[in-house]
Each structure stands twice: as C-alpha cells, then as structure tokens.
Amino acid sequence: MGCHERVGGTEITVNQPYAVTAEFYDLLQADGQLAVVDRLADRWFGRPRVGVLDVGAGTGLAVFRFAQRCELPVHAVEPAASMRAVLLSRLATRPDLRPRVRVHAAGVQELGLRGVADFGWCLNTMGGLGGPARRRALAALAEALVPGGVAVVQRPPATARGDRRSLARVELGGDVYTGDVTSMPVGAAGVRWCFRYRVVRDGELVRQETETFDGHLVSAELFDAELLRAGLAPVGADSPDVVVVRRSPASDTRE
C-alpha cells in the first residue's frame, strides 16, 4: 500500500507539519522516546543553575521530565501548532509546573533567545532542517545558552537506508492503534519518512492516516563543522547519533 492511500473519510491535503502525527505521537511513540530521554538525561542533565531549553519540544515529553528534575525555568520551543496543542494540554493539568514552563511558538532561529539556559536539548529535530535553517538554528541554540552551557543534540541522519519499522501497538477501548514508518532516500542528500497510522476494530481497518516528512542527510564531519562554526564544541557522544556540545566562552554565532 502506498503512502498516500487512505481508508475511510475524505482526502485532506495537509499543509501544517505534524497535523496528522500529533494525534498519534504520544500513543505510539512516547514509551520509546521517554526511554531515550531518561537514559540521556540521567547521564548528561547534571545540575543546571540557569535554565533548560528544549528545541523541538514536540508534545512536551522531555519538557516534563526536565521540569521535574529541577526547579528552573524550562523553555519549550515548538513551532507546530498541533504538537504544541498536546504540550499545552499536558501543562493544563499541571498547575505546579506551569509557572516555570515557557512555550515559544516559533522556530528557535526566529526567537532571539539569549543566555536563557545552561542545559540545552534538541532530539529528533535537526534532520528536518535544510542547510541554511539548520545553521541558523544551531547559531540560535548557541546564543540561547550561557557561555559554558551544555546541550544534547541529535545529529541529522548521515545516510538513508530505505527500510520500514513498526510503531507500537496499543489497545484503546477495544480498538488497536498501530502504524509503521518507511524511510526512503531522495536524491543524494535527502530522505523521506512516511508515517502510516492505523486504527483496527475487530480485525478490520477502520481508519488510516498518513504523513510524510522530508529530511536532509548530513555527514557527522559536516555537522561537527557547523556546530563549531556556531560556537558549540563537541565534548561527548551518545546514542542514538547524539553529540554533546559546550558553548565556548567566546562564541561567535553570526553567519
């Protein structure tokens, strides 16, 4: 079945990134994502003293972990309205955390944040940005950190394999929610991810939604050079494809 086929309902052209995915993200991906967040945070979070910044906060999975790990301001940068809606709904039920979590409704490169955090975080986000936007985002991340601040950054993919993996399978009111993601190379330096979400009732497919994302392949060497240019020196590594960077005291983040 191709990525654009749809079962039930009418065909809708979606122009807003994550408009489809936001509905299913936590149900099908939160457990896996939180396992990564907790493992990385146990190792790298340390004891920030200024603030915490999550670039590409999505539905707020990591934001909530950080807000519970410290008493500092947490800046959640999330430009997609649908993902932000989940994050805000999460915050609506937590009046204890609300005073400290500031939500920024734009890309990090549009915000002009300066020195708001000594711990930064950017998972599963850089691969979606083309070269100029990525370099501006890295410069903005550096500017948002105080000198000496540390950030955990997931690299963009360096290669596109062309494979398919299953998402979780979750029972909800007798229905089964599940899906898969197919990745395929696009030209020499691109990748396309096709997410298919399915709802199955009594063995019958009752709903299927798809969303496609285009990504950009970047070698580790090129990404390291971009980090350094932004004033972010690699100081550690982790999986999956994570580089830990420190903002240099004399950071020059101008393009």
Ligand SMILES: C[S@@+](CC[C@H](N)C(=O)[O-])C[C@H]1O[C@@H](n2cnc3c(N)ncnc32)[C@H](O)[C@@H]1O
């Ligand atoms: C694949 S989601 C990952 C969300 C979250 N980091 C996670 O791992 O669960 C990538 C997120 O980055 C956001 N994003 C895209 N471009 C961005 C930018 N320039 N600045 C900040 N966030 C961005 C998207 O809207 C999306 O919610």
